[in-house]
Amino acid sequence: MEINLSVTEENYIKAIYHLQQADGNVSTNEVAKELATKPASVTDMLKKLKQKKILNYEKYQGFRLSNDGRRIALGIVRKHRLWEYFLVEKLQFGWDEVHEVAEELEHISSKKLIDKLDAFLEYPKFDPHGDPIPDVNGKMAAQPQINLTDLPVNQLAAVSSVGIQSTELLELLKHKNIAIGTKLEVKKKFAFDNSLEIKIKGQNAFTISQQLAQALFVKMV
Amino acid sequence: MEINLSVTEENYIKAIYHLQQADGNVSTNEVAKELATKPASVTDMLKKLKQKKILNYEKYQGFRLSNDGRRIALGIVRKHRLWEYFLVEKLQFGWDEVHEVAEELEHISSKKLIDKLDAFLEYPKFDPHGDPIPDVNGKMAAQPQINLTDLPVNQLAAVSSVGIQSTELLELLKHKNIAIGTKLEVKKKFAFDNSLEIKIKGQNAFTISQQLAQALFVKMV
DNA sequence: AAATAATTTTAGACAAATCTAAAATTATTT
DNA sequence: AAATAATTTTAGATTTGTCTAAAATTATTT
Structure with missing residues (x-):
């Protein structure tokens, strides 16, 4: 097996x-x-x-x-994220400098090692970047929903809900081609007016206002 | 470099x-x-x-x-032994089940990782098998001298000193072909009379008495 | 010191993961 | 629906680490 x-x-x-x-x-x-x-x-x-x-x-x-492939992938993701958590929480690495090291550590094969590491870290649910860590069975916590204004730049996310239900908002969303489930990334944040440059795959980037961004909630993908 | x-x-x-x-x-x-x-x-x-x-x-x-080669080797040994220490002290592995895992971990390349791990572990001097851990500069603590009766079976060691200075003892050592620096292993321990079967490289194994073993001190190699 | 044995090296081949260049297939234009 | 473009695959080569079988060298016997 x-x-x-x-x-x-x-x-x-x-x-x-x-x-x-x-x-x-x-x-x-x-x-x-x-x-x-x-x-x-x-x-x-x-x-x-x-x-x-x-x-x-x-x-x-x-x-x-395949199903097998997905199971294997989740095992690798589990290892990667647990090691990142270890590096930041125990070894005092900055969260922005752990990726390459975790890329190496994720290929250490011992299952016992990773399960014991998990226990030592007290079964963390999210890694230092906020990504969920799969458990022994490959299950992971639902990605928490965050406001679009809090989404890191270049982090792909899917629109999960809208904060208010107004016809005006829906009209605007329709025009901008945004719906529940739409996958997007923030490409730039403009400090002057807190507007955001947004990119939906296969479309040109466009800008949305602070007010619109605040009305949108997303889950990282 | x-x-x-x-x-x-x-x-x-x-x-x-x-x-x-x-x-x-x-x-x-x-x-x-x-x-x-x-x-x-x-x-x-x-x-x-x-x-x-x-x-x-x-x-x-x-x-x-070469000198470079030795420096590199010490770096690998450092990594191996620090990881073994981590596995036993932090992850609750048994000291006898850490070797293969450490064989994998020792090839993780990040120097920063290993130095931070060293700090996290509070700069241990010996690994779970009693072998000395090289520090950042490749220096390691002298292997402590132990009595031959305490040497684990199949652990190579060099005779470092003799406990008593008697002509009788020296005569016996000469006959058995043992001197300061002689490298040997214990192959068997006999519970009946605490005699030891000893193997010196290139010679046939032979037995020594408890009294003789107690007079000999060795350093693991 | 010849003969024999053991060790070490060379020569040529193989599998894994990669590459370039060319061919095959699918997608997009006009 | 042709023509053109983009994507994907095939064919053949390269590099790394390994192997077997044979040749070269060194060590040990007789």
Whole structure:
């Protein structure tokens, strides 16, 4: 039942997991960009992962992780986030300097190690960046809903609710092409009037007012 | 100044380090045995390490680490032993189940990580097996001298002093071919009369009495 | 000091993960 | 719906670490 995976394979699985969280179906080019490698290399790996039943993949058709693949990805995410928590809470790293180290630590294979680390840290639910940490069974706490004004720049999030129910607001949202479930990122914050530059995938970026941003709640993705 | 080393290269360096601690000059076959690989593979790696100036090596002549090589080896040993200490003291692993995990953790490259871990652990001097942990500069505490009767089975050690100065004792030591500096291992302990079976490299094992063992002090190697 | 044995090195091959360049397929324009 | 563009895949090469089998060297016997 335990498949042995190389660090490279794990990195592909993790990248595909994150891309499909944001995007649904994943493409060869996206993965190549994410991993700073060439599409041809990605295709080779896709075949390998398909053969190991980690990936549902038909050529030219895009792909997604299988159930097994998702289980493995969650295991890697769990390790990454627990180590980040450890680095910040116990070793006094800054939250902005832990990522690369966690990228290495997440590939340490011992399950016992990670479960004991989890216990030592007293089963934290969120990592230092606010992302939820999967538990032993791969379950994670729901991402808390935050106000759009509090969303970090370049953090993908999905609109989860609107603060007020007014026809005027709905009219504006319709015009801006924003609905519940719309995935967006904040690209810039303007201090002068607290307006935000917003990017929805496949559209050009546009600006929204402070008032509109305050009416929108999102969950990080 | 910072050379990038693969996990494989690091494992070779560590193996050579440990072998030369015990042996002086190291041979291709010894390394192959230690790393469970073939002599031909070792020769390939030796050339590579020589080229990187980590090894003083002339073919057919045996080899030793260069100063740089020793510095690198001490860094790996430092990481291994600090992680072992962490696993036992913080994560409640048994001292006998930490080795394989530490074998993986020792290859995490961040120097900052290991120095912060050292601080978190409050600069321990010895790991759970009693081996000294090198500090940031590669210095380690002298291995404490222990009585031969307390030496664990199969732990290589060097005779460091004798407890009493008698002609009779010296006569016996001469006959048994034991001197200050002689490297030996205890292969068996016999409960009946507390005699020990001793093995000196290149000789057949032989037995010594409890009285003789109590007169000998050793340092682990 | 020859012969034999053991060790070590070379030569050539293989698998994993990558690359470039070209071919195949799908998507988008006009 | 052709033509063009973008994406994806294939084919063939490269690098790293490994292997086996054979050759070279050193060590040990007789």
